[in-house]
Amino acid sequence: MIKLSGVVITFNEERNIERCLQSLVNVVDEIIVVDSFSTDQTKAICSKFDCVFIEQEFLGYIEQKNFALSKANHHYIVSLDGDEALSETLQKSILALKSNWTKSGYYANRFNHFCGQWIKHSDWYPNKKLRVFDKRVAEWQGINPHDEIVLLDQSKAGQLQGDILHWTYQTYQEFSDKTEYFSTIAAKAYFDKGIKAPIFKLVWNPFWAFFKAYVLRLGFLDGKNGYIICKETGKITYLKYAKLRALYKA
Numbered sequence: 001m002i003k004l005s006g007v008v009i010t011f012n013e014e015r016n017i018e019r020c021l022q023s024l025v026n027v028v029d030e031i032i033v034v035d036s037f038s039t040d041q042t043k044a045i046c047s048k049f050d051c052v053f054i055e056q057e058f059l060g061y062i063e064q065k066n067f068a069l070s071k072a073n074h075h076y077i078v079s080l081d082g083d084e085a086l087s088e089t090l091q092k093s094i095l096a097l098k099s100n101w102t103k104s105g106y107y108a109n110r111f112n113h114f115c116g117q118w119i120k121h122s123d124w125y126p127n128k129k130l131r132v133f134d135k136r137v138a139e140w141q142g143i144n145p146h147d148e149i150v151l152l153d154q155s156k157a158g159q160l161q162g163d164i165l166h167w168t169y170q171t172y173q174e175f176s177d178k179t180e181y182f183s184t185i186a187a188k189a190y191f192d193k194g195i196k197a198p199i200f201k202l203v204w205n206p207f208w209a210f211f212k213a214y215v216l217r218l219g220f221l222d223g224k225n226g227y228i229i230c231k232e233t234g235k236i237t238y239l240k241y242a243k244l245r246a247l248y249k250a
Contacts, residue, residue, distance in 0.1 A: 087164070
């Protein structure tokens with residue numbers, strides 16, 4: 001029977017981290033928490049659990065998660081963010097893997113909670129994430145802040161029953177602030193990679209991002225919150241390219 005490491009990165013997650021760790025304790029054989037020097041009660045809450053708590057200055061989303069992986073003692077990983085938790089069904093699915101692991105990694109659907117509502121459409125569901133994997137054949141890649149696990153052989157990925165439950169934003173202002181924050185990170189990452197920002201991307205990509213999420217992926221069925229989410233999807237795309245153009249001009 002294989003052993004699993006639960007790996008979590010955190011920063012000021014006092015409102016979510018207990019729920020996250022509680023969902024892991026009966027599933028994994030060790031829990032590694034890598035924290036970016038939280039200033040709230042995150043560390044105190046983690047101390048209630050049998051976990052390894054490591055404080056590490058934030059290296060970037062991708063870099064921080066790869067650092068956390070390096071601290072895991074077991075090859076088989078369950079990776080969560082501090083504002084996520086495993087549903088009961090997903091916990092059972094992962095436990096079953098301990099005696100029947102056949103793939104390089106496994107996807108699960110992520111179910112997002114936004115301003116008091118579980119979001120069932122747009123780009124927010126099923127929102128597949130590969131979070132259960134063999135770290136010997138996987139690593140975090142992508143362009144910050146959009147990290148993803150990449151397997152050496154994507155054909156060897158399976159799908160698990162159950163959801164990764166994700167508690168996102170509690171207010172519209174919090175969502176708007178994060179849109180500004182993440183668009184700045186994305187613009188800088190694009191600039192560092194030499195990605196250009198022609199005017200057609202500034203005009204077309206935000207419109208397409210909104211239309212795809214709101215119309216093609218039925219975001220309108222989630223009511224007002226669905227509209228807000230899709231609007232911010234278009235907005236972050238616009239801001240990313242606008243800020244990227246500003247970086248080139250500077």
